[in-house]
Amino acid sequence: MTQPASGAAQVSVLVATRERSAGCRRLCTAIEKQVTAEGLRAEIILIFDGCAAYDWYEASDLYRAVLLDRQRGIAQARNAGIEASTGEVLVFLDDDAIPAKSWFSGLMSALDTYPDMVAFGGRVIGSDHANLYGQLRDQVYYRETFGAWYVDPRDSGDIVGPPYVNGGNGAYRRSSIVEAGGFTPILPAYSDVELGRRLNLAARGVLVAEMSILHDHPSTFHPYMLRCYRSGLARGVLWTAFRYQRDSPLRVGSAIVRNILWQNIVRRSARINAPRLYTIGVLLCQEVIHGVGYARALLAAH
Numbered sequence: 001m002t003q004p005a006s007g008a009a010q011v012s013v014l015v016a017t018r019e020r021s022a023g024c025r026r027l028c029t030a031i032e033k034q035v036t037a038e039g040l041r042a043e044i045i046l047i048f049d050g051c052a053a054y055d056w057y058e059a060s061d062l063y064r065a066v067l068l069d070r071q072r073g074i075a076q077a078r079n080a081g082i083e084a085s086t087g088e089v090l091v092f093l094d095d096d097a098i099p100a101k102s103w104f105s106g107l108m109s110a111l112d113t114y115p116d117m118v119a120f121g122g123r124v125i126g127s128d129h130a131n132l133y134g135q136l137r138d139q140v141y142y143r144e145t146f147g148a149w150y151v152d153p154r155d156s157g158d159i160v161g162p163p164y165v166n167g168g169n170g171a172y173r174r175s176s177i178v179e180a181g182g183f184t185p186i187l188p189a190y191s192d193v194e195l196g197r198r199l200n201l202a203a204r205g206v207l208v209a210e211m212s213i214l215h216d217h218p219s220t221f222h223p224y225m226l227r228c229y230r231s232g233l234a235r236g237v238l239w240t241a242f243r244y245q246r247d248s249p250l251r252v253g254s255a256i257v258r259n260i261l262w263q264n265i266v267r268r269s270a271r272i273n274a275p276r277l278y279t280i281g282v283l284l285c286q287e288v289i290h291g292v293g294y295a296r297a298l299l300a301a302h
Contacts, residue, residue: 010041011104011171012087016077017046017095021054024095031093032062034104045084049077074167075183075191082182090177094168098127098214106210107171110158118176118204119196121165122211123150132274132282133224134217139271140283146207159207164196169213176204186241189227190234197244221282225289232290236297252294256287 013031017024028044035042045064046057050071057065066084068077078092089111093099100106103122110120124142126134142150146162149155165171167183170192180198183191196205218224239247259268264283272279 008086008088009043010087011035011043011089011091012081012085012174013042013044013091013093014078014081014085015044015046015093015095016049016074016081017054018049018051018071020095021056024054025056027093027095027097027099028063030099031104034099034101038104038108040104040108043085043087045081047077047081047084049073073185073188075185075187078167078191079182079185082177085174088174089171090174091171092167092169093213094215096216097124097168099169100210100212102210103213106208109210110206110208111173114160114206116204117160117206118173118199119165119170119201119206120172120211121162121170121205121207122209122213123153123207124166124169124215125153125212126217127214128217128219130273131217131219132272132279133219133221135272135274136224136279136282136286137217140268143271149207153212156209158209160205161202162196162205162207164193164201165205165207167192167195168215169211171211172199187237188233189230190238193234194238194242221285224282225285228286228289229293232293232295233297234293235290236294236301240297240301249298252291256291259287260284 015024015027024046031044042062043064044062045066047066047068049068053065053067057063059065064084066080068080082090091107107120126138128134138151146159149159176199180195184194187194199205218227235247235252238244239249245251264280264287268283269276269279
């Protein structure tokens with residue numbers, strides 16, 4: 001991956017997008033306001049992942065586009081953005097996100113506060129707190145990955161040493177992500193998780209309270225289960241391609257059994273504001289579908 005040319009931007013904001021014109025425009029408007037208020041020397045790079053540029057897009061001193069000839073997936077799209085960027089700090093935001101008004105000020109403050117940290121992220125807050133599947137994303141996956149801080153907006157402190165920063169809500173010092181080679185394109189999901197491992201973000205990353213985004217989590221059964229299946233596929237690839245021990249068949253199988261027999265019934269369902277038996281049933285489906293995806297990845301490798 002390339003290093004920036006002279007006259008580089010201070011911050012490159014990279015937005016991979018596909019057929020989400022309205023959401024992407026809303027995001028870009030929010031970014032413009034914040035980088036202007038902060039006085040940042042910035043560039044916004046839209047990576048159109050196998051779709052035409054949106055009708056509102058116009059190249060300018062602030063905006064540039066990368067047009068991919070076909071849909072290549074989020075990891076390759078983000079890598080294409082890295083190649084096209086010049087910024088000292090590379091920001092990644094999802095095209096359907098709404099960043100907190102403090103997002104960029106929080107990032108700039110964190111860059112100074114944590115000079116030894118290479119990656120900065122924040123909360124990804126579901127925009128529908130009553131929806132069952134949104135609650136499952138927040139109260140199961142995010143809570144168990146990052147701790148109770150993640151779902152408690154009253155906690156205004158930062159968290160040093162997360163396992164990774166979310167690929168749709170994060171920033172990296174350019175040198176770190178370029179030296180690492182960017183995101184791994186063979187992963188159907190979890191490319192941000194795998195990058196966090198390579199960069200050792202448990203020692204070199206921080207979650208910043210001001211860097212929160214609102215995001216639309218899957219809100220119905222089918223897209224939620226599709227995400228669970230893809231996460232299972234990804235964990236299978238993490239094992240077959242990289243041999244991460246935490247993704248071994250023994251570790252994954254044991255976790256699935258423990259979740260079905262104990263965690264889902266006793267702990268997880270108690271955090272969800274929905275009928276408990278129905279929640280347990282959805283959680284059971286989640287584990288089964290995740291396991292199917294994982295097993296398919298193992299079979300495909302042989």
